[in-house]
Structure formats: structure tokens, C-alpha cells
Amino acid sequence: METQKQYNTRAILASLLICGFVGFFSETALNIAIINLMEVFQISAATAQWLTTGFLLTLGIIMPMSGLLLQSFTTRQLFTGSLVSLIAGTLIAALAVNFEMLMVARVLQALGMGLLLPLMFNTILVIYPPDQRGEAMGFVGLVIMFAPATGPTVAGILIEYLSWHYIFWLSLPFLVIGWLVGLKYLENVTEVTKPRxxxxxxxxxxxxxxxxxxxxxxxxxxxxxxxxxxxxxxxxxxxxxxxxxxxxxxxxxxxMMNLTVFKYPMYIVGLLMVLACMLIMMPSMIILPMFLQNGMHLSAFTAGLILLPGSVLNGILSPRMGRLFDRYGPKWLVIPGLVIVAIMLWFFSGASPASAVALLVALHIGLMIGIAMIWMPAQTNGLNQLPPELYPHGTAVMNTLQQVAGAIGTAVAITILTGGMESYLHGSATPTAPSELANAMTAGSQHVFLFAMGVTLIGLVIAFFIRRVPVDQTAMHAPH
Missing domain, CATH: 1.10.287 (Helix Hairpins)
Incomplete structure (x- = not known):
């Protein structure tokens, strides 16, 4: 197999991206519906939270096994397995009449996503030569960032005019289309070694x-x-x-998970950058909507609209950043990206109910542009340093730790937020007044943004060690 095998890369990428987009979309679209679901199903916030926790938990369990699964089954088998699980979960969710039914649906969706994500990364690493990988990974970035970001906005509209069931009815046809395109064009790209x-x-x-x-x-x-x-x-x-x-x-x-990937320094730097992005992203994706709704008293729909321009721009820029990475390497994107993120978070830490909406939109746009400059270039550069036989393990480690960082980031953000709110209200003369509660929300949110800024500055120090990985084109296609 000396020559590069020709794949219909566009069709394969399109089918993986459509399915990934819908999976990520439904992951966050439900967050906006949580309050609505608590009323409909008569459940507490802690119970409703399980729709998200259960999803993350399933991903945290399935992701570490993905390296093993990628070597035990063919690409097409895994793709079909993940889509059957995603489609079944989405259909059950669309028909759900109680909390338990919706919970089962979420677990099935997470199983599908847990198989699809590593498969997507691994397939791209195999079918694209290293000098075109940045752009392909950029499209993955578009999906990873853009889908969760549009989720709340679209869900806000659907809940306002139809019902939360339509979040899933809307997703179904796209999953089926993605599956059919994949069945037609996706080939088995990895060797099945059947590890014990x-x-x-x-x-x-x-x-x-x-x-x-x-x-x-x-x-x-x-x-x-x-x-x-x-x-x-x-x-x-x-x-x-x-x-x-x-x-x-x-x-x-x-x-099961080959930890020799940690012998590659640029892989470690890339991994740390991805984790830093995750820790910056989670607080801003969770705390910012809460601040807009509870601190500034805006509707869920308006909050979604404020966050939309930044998210759309991030999605549009990801493939372009990938192209720039292919041309110039990671350093000139990652370092300025972190500087921009730090500046935006510094301004966010001064946001208050009196802040102009336009200012918040602009800051969010800046934050999202910065993240687009860091995430995919650092991730692609890190994975490029691995030899092809470690691709499944490299993506398994990265995807797993990303999920863990997401859970930790969310928990830390909520803890800082509550702590900040409590200490503010403690010193307040009228702690139950709506205006004071809004101010407490503001104080808590500002603490979270300062924490995220701290993470960014640590990331900036690490980023000075990043350097472009020279990829040997011939080694790529030599037989293993």
C-alpha cells in the first residue's frame, strides 16, 4: 500500500459532520428546555440535571474504550452502530411522555456520540494527508463549536412556538440523511486487529x-x-x-488505552491546549446564559440571540484557521488566540446588568474568535506527531480527557458562581430584593470569568512551547 488510497473525502466528511452536528446540537438544545421539562414532568432541578449528567457520564464511560473499539470493528460497523443508537435515542426522545423515557433516550444518544466522535477524528487522520488535515479538522471544529452554540437559540424558538419534542423531530431527518450518505461512501479505513x-x-x-x-x-x-x-x-x-x-x-x-502517546511532547502541549479551551468554554457557555437571564433579566430566546453571532463566527472561522495552520503552523495562531481570549475575559469580569448588549455581543464574538485560533490548530498539531498506529489511542485519550475537563469545568464554574453570590448576599441589607439577586448573579459571574482568565494565562505560558510538528509524508503511507 505504498500509494495513498483515494477516498471520496468530501462525501465521507459530509456524512460524519452532519451526524456529529445533530448529535452535538441535541446535547445542548435540551439545556434551554430544562426549566420547561421540570414543569411538564413535575421533577426537581436535580432530577432534570440528570438529562445532562447522564449524557456526560455515558460519554465518559464509552470514550476511553474507543481506541479498543476502533481496532475491534470495521469503520462501517462502528458508524452504523453509532447511528442506530443515535437515531433510536432521538426517536424515543421525540416520543417521550415521561422523564424515564427521555432519560433512556439521552443515554442512547450519548452512546451513539461516544462512538461517532472518535470515529470522526480517526477517519480524518487516516483519509487526509497531513498537509490538508488542518482544514478538515477545522470543519470538525465547526461542528463541535457551532452545533452546541446554535442548540439553545433554535431550541428557544421551538419551545416558544411548538414544544420541546420538536428539538428531536427536527434532528431525525438529518441523522437519517447522514447515515445514508455514510453507507454509500464511507469505507473501512482502519485495520481490524481484534485486540484482546x-x-x-x-x-x-x-x-x-x-x-x-x-x-x-x-x-x-x-x-x-x-x-x-x-x-x-x-x-x-x-x-x-x-x-x-x-x-x-x-x-x-x-x-486498552495506549499511554505511550504521552511520550510525544507536542501531543501533550496540544492536549493541554484543548483542555484549557474546554475549561474556558464550559463556564462561558453555562454562566453567560445564566447571567443574561437572571442578572440582566433577558428572555432565553434573547440570551440565545446574543450568543449566536460569536458562535456562528467561530464555526465559520474554524476551517479557515485550519487552512492557516496548514500553511503557517500553530504558534502564530495559538499565542495571539490566547491573548485575545484573556483580554475578552478581563472585560467580561467587569460586566454588569448595566452593560450594553452590543458590548456583550462584541466580547462574546472576540472570545469565540480567540478559541477558534487555539483549539483545532493545537489539537491537529498534537495528533500529527503520533505515528499512525497510535491515532486511535491519541484520539481516545484526547476525547476522554476533554469530557472529564468539561465536567470539572462546569462544576468549578457553578461552585465559584454560588460562592460569589452567597458572599455578596451575605453583606447585603435586602438579600431577597430582585435587584440584589441580579447583583449577586453579576458578582458570581465576574468571579467565574476571572477564573477562566487565570486558566487562559496558564495556557499562554504553555503555548510558548508549541512548535510545528514536521510530518514525514512518506511514512504516512508506508505499509504498517
Missing amino acids: IDLPSVSLSTLGFGGVVFGFSKAGEGAEDGSGAVVIASIIVGLVALVLFTWRQISMREP
Whole structure:
């Protein structure tokens, strides 16, 4: 196999992107509907939160196994499996008449996404030569950023004029189209090596990643009676299991998750940049809508509209940033990107109910442009340093830690927000007055933005170590 095999890269990429877009869209579209669902199903906020926590938990459990799955099944088998799960989940959600039914649907959707995401990254690494990868990864960036961002806006419109069921009815036809295009053009791009499935590794990884994600997601729901002990216990159990999991992977000949990816310095830098982006993104995706609705008393729909221009721009710019990365390498994108993000977060930390809406739109646009400059260039550069046989493992490690960082970022953001609100109200003469509650929301939000700025500055220091990975074109296509 000396020559590069010709794939219909456009059609393959299109089918993966359509399915990925719908998956990500439904992941966040439901967040806007949570308040609505609490009324319809007569459930508490903590129960409703499970629609998100359950989704993240399933991803946290399935992602670490993705490297193993990519080597055990053909590309087409995994693609079909992920889509059957996504379509079934979406259909059940569209027909859901109670909370339990919707919960089952969310788990099925997360299973589908947990298989689809690593498959998407891995397929792109295999079918695109390194000098075109940046742009292809940029399109993935478009989906990862743009779909979750449009979710709340579109959901806001659907809930206002139809009902939350339509979030899923709208998604179904796109999934079916994506599946049919994939069935026609997607080829088996990886070798099936059928590695031995090591049950202790599977159990330790499930317990480890599952425990950490669950613990932090629970912490993010806010302290309720006795939940503190549950949070601490599940995080400790998770961490102990992860230490054992790591030790087992290092000592095995055919590990489930090959940790030798950590021998590649640029992969580590790329991974740290992705995690930093995740920690910056989660607070701003969760806290900003809350600040707009509770601090500035805007409707969910208006809040969605304020966040739309930045998200759309981020989506449009991702492939272009990929193209710039292909041409100039990561450094000239990542470092300025982090500087822009830090400046925007600094301004956000001064936002108040009196802030002009136009200013918030502009700051959000700046933030999203900065993130587009960091995320995909750093990620692609890191994955480019790995030899092809480590692609499945490299993407598995990155996707898993990204989910964990998302759960941790959310929990930390909510904790800082509540802490900031409580300390503000503690010093207030009229803590129950609506204006004071809005001010407390503002104070809490400002603390979260300062935390995100701290993460950005640490990222900036690390970014000075980033350098372009020279990719040997011939090694890519030599037979393994």
C-alpha cells in the first residue's frame, strides 16, 4: 500500500459532520428546555440535571474504550452502530411522555456520540494527508463549536412556538440523511486487529472516568442535603481507579488505552491546549446564559440571540484557521488566540446588568474568535506527531480527557458562581430584593470569568512551547 488510497473525502466528511452536528446540537438544545421539562414532568432541578449528567457520564464511560473499539470493528460497523443508537435515542426522545423515557433516550444518544466522535477524528487522520488535515479538522471544529452554540437559540424558538419534542423531530431527518450518505461512501479505513479485551481495564476505566465525571457533575448541581459526601466519595473512588487503570495500562503488552502517546511532547502541549479551551468554554457557555437571564433579566430566546453571532463566527472561522495552520503552523495562531481570549475575559469580569448588549455581543464574538485560533490548530498539531498506529489511542485519550475537563469545568464554574453570590448576599441589607439577586448573579459571574482568565494565562505560558510538528509524508503511507 505504498500509494495513498483515494477516498471520496468530501462525501465521507459530509456524512460524519452532519451526524456529529445533530448529535452535538441535541446535547445542548435540551439545556434551554430544562426549566420547561421540570414543569411538564413535575421533577426537581436535580432530577432534570440528570438529562445532562447522564449524557456526560455515558460519554465518559464509552470514550476511553474507543481506541479498543476502533481496532475491534470495521469503520462501517462502528458508524452504523453509532447511528442506530443515535437515531433510536432521538426517536424515543421525540416520543417521550415521561422523564424515564427521555432519560433512556439521552443515554442512547450519548452512546451513539461516544462512538461517532472518535470515529470522526480517526477517519480524518487516516483519509487526509497531513498537509490538508488542518482544514478538515477545522470543519470538525465547526461542528463541535457551532452545533452546541446554535442548540439553545433554535431550541428557544421551538419551545416558544411548538414544544420541546420538536428539538428531536427536527434532528431525525438529518441523522437519517447522514447515515445514508455514510453507507454509500464511507469505507473501512482502519485495520481490524481484534485486540484482546481486558476486563479489569474496562472495569477500572468505567469506574475511574465514570466516578470522576459523576462526582464533578454532582458537584456542579450545587450542594443539596448530603450530596457533598457523595461528591467526595465518587471523586476519590474515581481517582483511585484511574491510578490503578494507568498502572495496568503501562504494564500490559496490548493496553486498552495506549499511554505511550504521552511520550510525544507536542501531543501533550496540544492536549493541554484543548483542555484549557474546554475549561474556558464550559463556564462561558453555562454562566453567560445564566447571567443574561437572571442578572440582566433577558428572555432565553434573547440570551440565545446574543450568543449566536460569536458562535456562528467561530464555526465559520474554524476551517479557515485550519487552512492557516496548514500553511503557517500553530504558534502564530495559538499565542495571539490566547491573548485575545484573556483580554475578552478581563472585560467580561467587569460586566454588569448595566452593560450594553452590543458590548456583550462584541466580547462574546472576540472570545469565540480567540478559541477558534487555539483549539483545532493545537489539537491537529498534537495528533500529527503520533505515528499512525497510535491515532486511535491519541484520539481516545484526547476525547476522554476533554469530557472529564468539561465536567470539572462546569462544576468549578457553578461552585465559584454560588460562592460569589452567597458572599455578596451575605453583606447585603435586602438579600431577597430582585435587584440584589441580579447583583449577586453579576458578582458570581465576574468571579467565574476571572477564573477562566487565570486558566487562559496558564495556557499562554504553555503555548510558548508549541512548535510545528514536521510530518514525514512518506511514512504516512508506508505499509504498517
